[in-house]
Amino acid sequence: MVTAITSMGRSGLYDWMMQRVSAVIMLAYFIFVTCVLLGGVDYASWKELYSQTWMRIFSLLALLSMGLHAWVGLWAVFTDYLTERLMGTTGNVLRFAAQLASALVMFTYVVWGIQILWGY
Amino acid sequence: MLQVSIYRYNPETDAEPYMQDVQVDTGGKDLMVLDVLELIKSQDTSVTYRRSCREGVCGSDGINMNGKNGLACITPLSETVRNNKLVLRPLPGLPVVRDLVVDMSMFYTQYEKVQPYLQNDSPAPAIERLQSPEDREKLDGLYECILCACCSTSCPSFWWNPDRFIGPAGLLQAYRFLADSRDTATEERLAKLDDPFSVFRCHGIQNCVNVCPKGLNPTRAIGHIRNMLLSRAT
Ligand code: SF4
Ligand code: SF4
Ligand code: FES
Numbered sequence: 001m002v003t004a005i006t007s008m009g010r011s012g013l014y015d016w017m018m019q020r021v022s023a024v025i026m027l028a029y030f031i032f033v034t035c036v037l038l039g040g041v042d043y044a045s046w047k048e049l050y051s052q053t054w055m056r057i058f059s060l061l062a063l064l065s066m067g068l069h070a071w072v073g074l075w076a077v078f079t080d081y082l083t084e085r086l087m088g089t090t091g092n093v094l095r096f097a098a099q100l101a102s103a104l105v106m107f108t109y110v111v112w113g114i115q116i117l118w119g120y
Numbered sequence: 121m122l123q124v125s126i127y128r129y130n131p132e133t134d135a136e137p138y139m140q141d142v143q144v145d146t147g148g149k150d151l152m153v154l155d156v157l158e159l160i161k162s163q164d165t166s167v168t169y170r171r172s173c174r175e176g177v178c179g180s181d182g183i184n185m186n187g188k189n190g191l192a193c194i195t196p197l198s199e200t201v202r203n204n205k206l207v208l209r210p211l212p213g214l215p216v217v218r219d220l221v222v223d224m225s226m227f228y229t230q231y232e233k234v235q236p237y238l239q240n241d242s243p244a245p246a247i248e249r250l251q252s253p254e255d256r257e258k259l260d261g262l263y264e265c266i267l268c269a270c271c272s273t274s275c276p277s278f279w280w281n282p283d284r285f286i287g288p289a290g291l292l293q294a295y296r297f298l299a300d301s302r303d304t305a306t307e308e309r310l311a312k313l314d315d316p317f318s319v320f321r322c323h324g325i326q327n328c329v330n331v332c333p334k335g336l337n338p339t340r341a342i343g344h345i346r347n348m349l350l351s352r353a354t
Contacts, residue, residue: 002284002317012313012320013349076321080280 004079006099008072019072022065029062047120056117063113067106074102122146122201124156126167127209129216137216139207146197153185153200153208154192157220169220176333179268183220184209189270189331211273213282226282227269233286233312234294239305255301262296262341264334265289271328271338277321285321286313288328288338295341298348310345310352319345 008015036049049055082095121143129137144159151159154174161167169192170180176194183192185200186207200206214222240249272278272287286294294313297303313319319342328338 001312002315004316007316010316011353012316012318013346013353015316016320016346017350076316076323079317080277083280085283086280 007075008068015072015075018068022069022072025065026062026069029058029065032058050117050120059117060114063110067110070102070106075099122156122197123205124160125205125207126160126219127216128167128219130166130218150196150198152193153183153195153197153206154181156197156206157192157208168218177266179266182211182268182270182273182333184211189274191268191270191333194333211269213273213279214269222273224269227267227272227287227289230272230282230286230290231267231293233318234290234297235305235309236293236297238297238300238303239308240302241304249302251301258299258301259296261336262292262299265292265296265336266334268333270331270333271336274327274331275322276325276327277323281317281321284317286318288322288342291319291322291345292336292338292341295345298345306348307352310349313345314349314353319349 004010008018041049050059078095078098082098083091085091087094122145124142124144125139126142127137128134128140142160142163144156146156146159154171157167157169157171161169169183171193172178172180174181174193176191179191181192182189185192185195186202186205188200189211190200192208197206208220210216210220210222214224214226217223267289269289271292272282272289275288277285278287294309298306298309322339322342324339324342326339329336329340332338
């Protein structure tokens with residue numbers, strides 16, 4: 001058993017599952033929005049759509065999924081390439097910095113997204 | 121004349137590894153790569169590689185031939201040589217001991233982790249632990265592994281995390297015992313695999329399947345392990 005405290009759920013199975021579930025949610029959102037756009041939108045109908053509670057919840061769900069998905073994916077990339085094995089101590093510093101930076105970016109996106117969804 | 125380019129490194133005399141070009145007269149025959157190595161060694165005895173059975177059974181001569189891992193003894197030139205050129209390198213990702221010989225310790229450490237032996241604490245029956253033909257069939261495609269390491273050393277996930285990812289060879293053996301009806305340690309075995317590295321570093325790239333000289337499919341075994349973990353946890 002290898003321990004890892006910075007992964008999403010600390011269990012490989014949990015991370016794997018989250019990666020799949022969030023991918024499906026994002027796909028559903030992407031297809032839905034594409035269909036709406038192809039159906040033709042103007043400012044009024046777009047605003048009307050996003051003023052509905054279900055659409056805001058759906059959008060927030062997609063946004064959270066993106067955050068989760070990105071975290072699990074980037075965590076795997078960082079622990080592949082920015083490691084002590086490959087670069088010595090620098091690897092640990094770089095990896096931690098990269099994880100911190102991506103966590104901040106994702107947190108910002110989520111909060112910002114909530115503000116946009118409920119702010120207009 | 122076949123143009124062979126061979127990886128050379130003797131840590132006692134060379135500052136760093138280099139490629140040596142050698143011309144080999146194959147007599148127009150479709151030799152095995154191991155035969156070519158033997159011809160080279162008859163000219164220059166310092167060329168070093170491992171071999172034993174010379175018939176694809178022992179797993180000692182896994183090397184990288186024109187960019188693809190395989191057993192030198194059962195790889196005919198016609199299968200690997202392009203434009204009359206043969207480039208021979210040690211298996212990628214493991215420390216080189218000398219020339220084509222790599223240090224397999226990390227590979228064996230991962231193998232050891234999966235406890236590759238039957239575990240069953242119930243009193244042994246008088247003759248042997250029996251298994252139905254159907255249960256025995258589940259081990260086909262798993263028990264044949266000769267631990268040549270061609271698969272694990274072709275796997276990018278193993279290159280980056282050979283200390284934490286068990287790798288295709290180890291996982292194939294992990295499943296070999298998970299699938300064995302006579303083994304009773306299934307729960308303990310699974311509990312040890314449920315972290316983000318041991319199994320889940322596999323991204324299904326299938327390089328392992330592509331190179332296995334025994335035609336085995338570690339990716340499928342890894343999928344079975346994942347499903348076992350999944351049904352245990354949900
Ligand atoms: S399928 Fe998995 S184990 Fe096989 S080469 Fe790809 S990542 Fe490695
Ligand atoms: S699975 Fe195939 S390639 Fe991997 S160690 Fe076993 S025999 Fe060699
Ligand atoms: S020498 Fe035994 S497998 Fe090639």
